[in-house]
Amino acid sequence: MDRELHLPKSWTDDRDRCRAAHIAEQRAFAAKPDPARAIVLRAIAWVTADATYGQE
Structure with missing residues (x-):
């Protein structure tokens, strides 16, 4: 349903790369826990927004 690319510090420190x-x-x-937390929060927001337009 969702994914988040984990980049090691060696990559994020190398802007040319x-x-x-x-x-x-x-x-x-x-x-690693930070992207996982973002994925969960996006899923919660998606379910909440869907409930607004549905019957439930």
Whole structure:
């Protein structure tokens, strides 16, 4: 349903490498729990928004 690319610090510290891989300039290092938390929060927001338009 969702995914988040985990980039090691060696990648996020090397902006030339990120540019070559077409990774956004604003992308910074995040420990593994941080992207997982973002995925869960997006899923909750999606379910909540869907409930507004549905019968339940």
